[in-house]
Amino acid sequence: MLTNCLMISAWRRIVNLLAPRACVVCNTRLEPHENAVCAPCNLHLPRTNYALEPYENALAQLFWGRVKVEKCVALLHYQAAAPVSALFYKLKYGNMPYLGVELGWLMGKELIPTGFFQDVDFIVPVPLAKQRVRQRGYNQSEMLAQGVALATGLKVENKLIRRIVNTETQTHKDRWERADNVNSAFKLMKQPPKAGTHVLFVDDVATTGATLCACIRCLQDVKNIKVSVLCMGVAHAR
Numbered sequence: 564m565l566t567n568c569l570m571i572s573a574w575r576r577i578v579n580l581l582a583p584r585a586c587v588v589c590n591t592r593l594e595p596h597e598n599a600v601c602a603p604c605n606l607h608l609p610r611t612n613y614a615l616e617p618y619e620n621a622l623a624q625l626f627w628g629r630v631k632v633e634k635c636v637a638l639l640h641y642q643a644a645a646p647v648s649a650l651f652y653k654l655k656y657g658n659m660p661y662l663g664v665e666l667g668w669l670m671g672k673e674l675i676p677t678g679f680f681q682d683v684d685f686i687v688p689v690p691l692a693k694q695r696v697r698q699r700g701y702n703q704s705e706m707l708a709q710g711v712a713l714a715t716g717l718k719v720e721n722k723l724i725r726r727i728v729n730t731e732t733q734t735h736k737d738r739w740e741r742a743d744n745v746n747s748a749f750k751l752m753k754q755p756p757k758a759g760t761h762v763l764f765v766d767d768v769a770t771t772g773a774t775l776c777a778c779i780r781c782l783q784d785v786k787n788i789k790v791s792v793l794c795m796g797v798a799h800a801r
């Protein structure tokens with residue numbers, strides 16, 4: 564085990580020398596032991612601390628009166644003009660699938676001690692329409708989910724729900740029109756999970772919660788279904 568760790572460490576040092584990795588927030592060179600974000604940037608990331616109150620926070624509130632949820636955690640506050648926005652932009656549009664895995668892994672490691680993953684049976688990343696996956700090369704939520712899975716040992720179920728309508732780009736529509744449109748965008752593709760299953764949905768950024776609500780509704784007929792939500796960020800309406 565120790566030899567393995569030493570070998571990985573030596574290998575990372577070599578990789579770092581040949582192809583230096585940069586912090587996704589400030590672009591400074593990462594140390595071999597750092598992942599995605601350098602230590603000073605990591606320290607200043609706008610954390611929500613929602614894991615302290617996973618049932619009552621601004622993310623959980625997005626679902627109240629719409630769908631039943633258990634725990635809801637977003638790791639960071641999404642701030643459009645702040646340095647942290649670089650992280651979200653690169654995750655989605657930067658052609659950096661490994662960044663999603665690294666961030667998911669960091670998120671998983673950070674939340675394990677809070678007990679957030681207790682009772683969860685498997686992870687479902689919020690699906691992206693096929694056309695978008697082709698354009699970007701990957702689904703950022705799926706990459707995050709894979710990272711969380713690496714950290715927690717939970718399984719990723721990425722074929723349970725499919726996005727059949729691409730409703731992602733609709734900035735011209737208001738919140739209610741958007742919610743209406745996204746409601747029929749997802750379809751359950753497999754046998755529903757068995758009664759009492761606890762599903763963890765993973766997404767990059769939650770804004771109105773409409774997309775997640777639509778995903779969650781695909782499972783609403785499952786008896787005693789439990790749904791929790793984990794997002795890398797939550798954007799707050801102004």
Ligand SMILES: [Zn+2]
Nearest residue numbers: 586589601604
């Ligand atoms: Zn940095």
